[in-house]
Amino acid sequence: MKSKKALISLLATASxxxxxxxxxxxxxxxxxxxxxxxxxxxxxxTIKNIxxxxxxxxxxxxNSDSQPISVGKDSYQKMLNDSEFKNKATISPKKVxxxxxxxxxxxYAKHHNGALMYLITSKDNKYSTWTTNPGxxxxxxKSKTLQGVVKPLNRISKRAxxxxxxxxxKARATRIRKNEYDFNLAVKxxxxxxxxxxxxxxxxxxxxxxxxxxxxxxxxLAFNILLWGIDQ
Numbered sequence: 001m002k003s004k005k006a007l008i009s010l011l012a013t014a015s016x017x018x019x020x021x022x023x024x025x026x027x028x029x030x031x032x033x034x035x036x037x038x039x040x041x042x043x044x045x046t047i048k049n050i051x052x053x054x055x056x057x058x059x060x061x062x063n064s065d066s067q068p069i070s071v072g073k074d075s076y077q078k079m080l081n082d083s084e085f086k087n088k089a090t091i092s093p094k095k096v097x098x099x100x101x102x103x104x105x106x107x108y109a110k111h112h113n114g115a116l117m118y119l120i121t122s123k124d125n126k127y128s129t130w131t132t133n134p135g136x137x138x139x140x141x142k143s144k145t146l147q148g149v150v151k152p153l154n155r156i157s158k159r160a161x162x163x164x165x166x167x168x169x170k171a172r173a174t175r176i177r178k179n180e181y182d183f184n185l186a187v188k189x190x191x192x193x194x195x196x197x198x199x200x201x202x203x204x205x206x207x208x209x210x211x212x213x214x215x216x217x218x219x220x221l222a223f224n225i226l227l228w229g230i231d232q
Contacts, residue, residue, distance in 0.1 A: 044109065047083060058122070059138055059139055059225065060103060060120055060137070061138075062093040069092070075089070079128055080105065096122075103119070117130045137229030138229055152183065152185040155182050156179045156182050179213075179215070201226060
Protein backbone atom coordinates (compact mmCIF):
# COMPACT_ATOMS: atom_id res chain seq x y z
CA MET A 1 0.00 0.00 0.00
CA LYS A 2 2.89 2.35 0.72
CA SER A 3 4.10 2.13 -2.89
CA LYS A 4 0.55 2.78 -4.11
CA LYS A 5 0.33 5.78 -1.82
CA ALA A 6 3.62 7.15 -3.12
CA LEU A 7 2.57 6.75 -6.75
CA ILE A 8 -0.85 8.33 -6.25
CA SER A 9 0.86 11.17 -4.39
CA LEU A 10 3.23 11.61 -7.33
CA LEU A 11 0.38 11.79 -9.81
CA ALA A 12 -1.50 14.27 -7.66
CA THR A 13 1.46 16.59 -7.22
CA ALA A 14 2.36 16.51 -10.90
CA SER A 15 -0.88 18.35 -11.64
CA UNK A 16 0.31 21.19 -9.40
CA UNK A 17 3.23 22.06 -11.66
CA UNK A 18 1.26 24.85 -13.31
CA UNK A 19 0.63 26.44 -9.93
CA UNK A 20 4.37 26.78 -9.38
CA UNK A 21 5.49 27.68 -12.89
CA UNK A 22 2.90 30.43 -13.18
CA UNK A 23 4.47 32.43 -10.38
CA UNK A 24 8.15 31.56 -10.85
CA UNK A 25 10.75 34.30 -10.61
CA UNK A 26 14.53 34.06 -10.67
CA UNK A 27 16.14 35.16 -7.43
CA UNK A 28 19.31 34.96 -5.40
CA UNK A 29 19.67 33.23 -2.06
CA UNK A 30 19.26 36.61 -0.37
CA UNK A 31 15.83 37.15 -1.90
CA UNK A 32 13.05 37.29 0.71
CA UNK A 33 10.08 36.89 -1.64
CA UNK A 34 7.45 34.23 -1.02
CA UNK A 35 8.23 32.50 -4.30
CA UNK A 36 11.80 31.77 -5.35
CA UNK A 37 12.90 30.00 -8.52
CA UNK A 38 16.52 28.89 -8.49
CA UNK A 39 18.28 28.09 -11.77
CA UNK A 40 20.63 25.20 -11.07
CA UNK A 41 22.23 22.89 -13.60
CA UNK A 42 19.81 24.38 -16.15
CA UNK A 43 16.88 23.04 -14.15
CA UNK A 44 14.43 25.34 -12.40
CA UNK A 45 13.29 24.67 -8.86
CA THR A 46 10.42 26.74 -7.50
CA ILE A 47 10.31 27.26 -3.74
CA LYS A 48 7.28 28.74 -2.00
CA ASN A 49 6.10 29.42 1.53
CA ILE A 50 3.26 27.11 2.54
CA UNK A 51 1.20 28.85 5.26
CA UNK A 52 -1.65 26.33 5.10
CA UNK A 53 0.76 23.74 6.54
CA UNK A 54 3.12 26.00 8.51
CA UNK A 55 0.26 27.41 10.59
CA UNK A 56 -0.09 24.10 12.47
CA UNK A 57 3.39 24.43 13.95
CA UNK A 58 5.57 21.53 15.07
CA UNK A 59 3.33 18.52 14.48
CA UNK A 60 5.31 16.38 12.02
CA UNK A 61 7.71 13.51 12.73
CA UNK A 62 9.94 11.70 10.23
CA ASN A 63 10.21 8.02 9.37
CA SER A 64 12.70 5.78 7.56
CA ASP A 65 11.52 7.07 4.15
CA SER A 66 12.72 10.58 4.97
CA GLN A 67 15.85 12.11 3.50
CA PRO A 68 18.89 12.32 5.84
CA ILE A 69 18.51 15.01 8.49
CA SER A 70 20.90 17.97 8.32
CA VAL A 71 22.35 19.19 11.60
CA GLY A 72 22.97 22.86 12.39
CA LYS A 73 21.21 26.22 12.10
CA ASP A 74 23.52 27.31 9.28
CA SER A 75 22.31 24.40 7.16
CA TYR A 76 18.70 25.41 7.72
CA GLN A 77 19.41 28.96 6.54
CA LYS A 78 20.96 27.62 3.33
CA MET A 79 18.12 25.20 2.70
CA LEU A 80 15.54 27.98 2.89
CA ASN A 81 16.43 28.91 -0.69
CA ASP A 82 18.02 25.71 -1.96
CA SER A 83 16.12 22.42 -1.92
CA GLU A 84 19.22 20.59 -3.17
CA PHE A 85 21.65 21.83 -0.54
CA LYS A 86 23.67 18.90 0.83
CA ASN A 87 25.10 19.27 4.30
CA LYS A 88 28.09 17.14 5.26
CA ALA A 89 26.76 16.86 8.81
CA THR A 90 23.70 14.60 8.61
CA ILE A 91 22.11 11.93 10.75
CA SER A 92 19.65 9.13 10.12
CA PRO A 93 15.93 9.95 10.50
CA LYS A 94 15.78 7.10 13.02
CA LYS A 95 17.84 9.17 15.47
CA VAL A 96 15.27 11.98 15.52
CA UNK A 97 12.08 9.94 15.18
CA UNK A 98 10.64 11.59 18.31
CA UNK A 99 11.54 15.15 17.31
CA UNK A 100 8.65 17.29 16.09
CA UNK A 101 9.12 19.32 12.92
CA UNK A 102 7.31 22.18 11.24
CA UNK A 103 6.67 22.34 7.49
CA UNK A 104 8.26 25.61 6.37
CA UNK A 105 8.41 25.62 2.57
CA UNK A 106 7.49 23.56 -0.45
CA UNK A 107 9.45 23.03 -3.67
CA TYR A 108 8.65 21.71 -7.12
CA ALA A 109 11.01 20.75 -9.94
CA LYS A 110 10.60 18.58 -13.00
CA HIS A 111 13.76 16.68 -12.14
CA HIS A 112 12.14 15.71 -8.83
CA ASN A 113 9.99 13.53 -11.10
CA GLY A 114 6.98 15.69 -10.34
CA ALA A 115 7.10 15.07 -6.59
CA LEU A 116 6.73 17.94 -4.17
CA MET A 117 9.53 18.47 -1.66
CA TYR A 118 8.90 19.92 1.79
CA LEU A 119 11.37 21.78 4.00
CA ILE A 120 10.86 20.83 7.63
CA THR A 121 12.73 22.04 10.69
CA SER A 122 12.77 21.46 14.46
CA LYS A 123 11.92 24.24 16.92
CA ASP A 124 15.52 25.38 17.38
CA ASN A 125 16.38 24.81 13.68
CA LYS A 126 18.98 22.27 14.80
CA TYR A 127 17.50 19.56 12.56
CA SER A 128 16.20 20.22 9.05
CA THR A 129 15.69 18.46 5.74
CA TRP A 130 13.95 18.61 2.38
CA THR A 131 11.87 15.47 1.93
CA THR A 132 8.69 14.12 0.31
CA ASN A 133 5.46 13.46 2.21
CA PRO A 134 5.91 9.64 2.45
CA GLY A 135 8.85 10.43 4.76
CA UNK A 136 6.65 12.21 7.30
CA UNK A 137 3.48 11.83 9.34
CA UNK A 138 1.39 13.64 11.94
CA UNK A 139 3.14 12.97 15.26
CA UNK A 140 0.04 11.43 16.90
CA UNK A 141 -1.09 9.41 13.89
CA LYS A 142 -0.36 6.06 15.53
CA SER A 143 -1.55 7.07 18.99
CA LYS A 144 -4.38 5.15 20.64
CA THR A 145 -6.58 8.25 20.88
CA LEU A 146 -6.47 8.78 17.11
CA GLN A 147 -7.28 5.25 15.97
CA GLY A 148 -10.99 5.99 15.74
CA VAL A 149 -10.05 8.45 12.99
CA VAL A 150 -7.18 6.53 11.43
CA LYS A 151 -8.85 3.16 10.85
CA PRO A 152 -11.73 4.55 8.73
CA LEU A 153 -9.26 6.70 6.77
CA ASN A 154 -7.12 3.66 6.01
CA ARG A 155 -10.17 1.87 4.62
CA ILE A 156 -11.05 4.87 2.43
CA SER A 157 -7.49 5.11 1.13
CA LYS A 158 -7.45 1.45 0.12
CA ARG A 159 -10.37 2.22 -2.20
CA ALA A 160 -8.42 4.96 -4.00
CA UNK A 161 -7.69 4.37 -7.67
CA UNK A 162 -5.05 5.39 -10.18
CA UNK A 163 -6.19 7.90 -12.79
CA UNK A 164 -5.87 5.35 -15.58
CA UNK A 165 -7.81 2.64 -13.76
CA UNK A 166 -11.28 1.99 -15.10
CA UNK A 167 -14.03 0.83 -12.77
CA UNK A 168 -17.72 0.40 -13.47
CA UNK A 169 -20.29 2.97 -12.38
CA LYS A 170 -21.72 0.43 -9.97
CA ALA A 171 -18.32 -0.28 -8.41
CA ARG A 172 -17.58 3.44 -8.13
CA ALA A 173 -20.94 4.11 -6.50
CA THR A 174 -20.31 1.29 -4.02
CA ARG A 175 -16.88 2.67 -3.11
CA ILE A 176 -18.26 6.17 -2.66
CA ARG A 177 -21.06 4.91 -0.44
CA LYS A 178 -18.57 3.02 1.74
CA ASN A 179 -16.28 6.06 1.78
CA GLU A 180 -19.08 8.29 3.01
CA TYR A 181 -19.85 5.83 5.80
CA ASP A 182 -16.22 5.56 6.90
CA PHE A 183 -15.65 9.30 6.60
CA ASN A 184 -18.59 9.98 8.91
CA LEU A 185 -17.07 7.54 11.41
CA ALA A 186 -13.78 9.45 11.24
CA VAL A 187 -15.53 12.79 11.79
CA LYS A 188 -17.51 11.37 14.71
CA UNK A 189 -14.28 10.13 16.33
CA UNK A 190 -12.51 13.43 15.62
CA UNK A 191 -15.20 15.37 17.47
CA UNK A 192 -14.29 13.43 20.62
CA UNK A 193 -10.72 14.73 20.53
CA UNK A 194 -9.70 17.76 22.56
CA UNK A 195 -7.99 21.10 22.09
CA UNK A 196 -5.67 21.83 19.19
CA UNK A 197 -5.67 18.19 18.06
CA UNK A 198 -9.44 18.27 17.59
CA UNK A 199 -9.14 21.50 15.61
CA UNK A 200 -6.35 20.12 13.41
CA UNK A 201 -8.00 16.77 12.66
CA UNK A 202 -11.43 18.24 11.88
CA UNK A 203 -9.87 20.88 9.61
CA UNK A 204 -7.85 18.18 7.83
CA UNK A 205 -10.94 16.03 7.29
CA UNK A 206 -12.87 19.00 5.95
CA UNK A 207 -10.05 19.76 3.50
CA UNK A 208 -9.80 16.11 2.43
CA UNK A 209 -13.51 16.03 1.63
CA UNK A 210 -13.21 19.28 -0.32
CA UNK A 211 -10.30 17.82 -2.31
CA UNK A 212 -12.28 14.78 -3.46
CA UNK A 213 -11.09 12.19 -0.94
CA UNK A 214 -14.56 10.62 -0.75
CA UNK A 215 -16.14 10.99 -4.18
CA UNK A 216 -13.11 11.24 -6.50
CA UNK A 217 -11.45 8.14 -5.01
CA UNK A 218 -8.13 9.97 -4.78
CA UNK A 219 -5.50 10.55 -2.10
CA UNK A 220 -5.18 14.36 -1.84
CA LEU A 221 -1.84 14.24 -0.04
CA ALA A 222 -0.07 17.40 -1.20
CA PHE A 223 -1.50 19.75 1.42
CA ASN A 224 -2.96 17.40 4.04
CA ILE A 225 -0.57 16.40 6.84
CA LEU A 226 -3.11 14.08 8.46
CA LEU A 227 -3.21 11.84 5.39
CA TRP A 228 0.59 11.51 5.16
CA GLY A 229 0.55 8.71 7.70
CA ILE A 230 -1.97 6.55 5.86
CA ASP A 231 -0.95 2.87 5.87
CA GLN A 232 2.62 3.48 7.01
